[in-house]
Amino acid sequence: IVRRIPRGRVMTYGQIAELLGDGYTPRTVGFVMHGAPSGTPWHRVLNAQGACSTGRVVLPHDKQQRLLETEGVAFGDNRRCDLQTFLWIPRERDLPRRKRTSKVTLFKKKSPPKE
Numbered sequence: 001i002v003r004r005i006p007r008g009r010v011m012t013y014g015q016i017a018e019l020l021g022d023g024y025t026p027r028t029v030g031f032v033m034h035g036a037p038s039g040t041p042w043h044r045v046l047n048a049q050g051a052c053s054t055g056r057v058v059l060p061h062d063k064q065q066r067l068l069e070t071e072g073v074a075f076g077d078n079r080r081c082d083l084q085t086f087l088w089i090p091r092e093r094d095l096p097r098r099k100r101t102s103k104v105t106l107f108k109k110k111s112p113p114k115e
Helices: 013-020 026-034 063-070
Strands: none
Touching: 013 026
């Protein structure tokens, strides 16, 4: 799933855990991402607040944010990106066959307010 995240977009640990199904938690996804093989775009996975959670694991501490910024992901003064703008919600066809599910309910973009 992580390898399918387009440049300039992000997913959250929780979003991936939900797509993977029972037995997966955001913390489990984070643990697995820490040991991801070379070439995996690990930097495109953020916490539920749109912030980097690798500060105590990756050196330099801001490496994840800098990698995302080179892809066009903008961070505010609070060091968070706007998930409404940058969150990638994979379509059914973007998911590997064994991971497809119609039960995914979280992380749908909010509709803009009606005027």
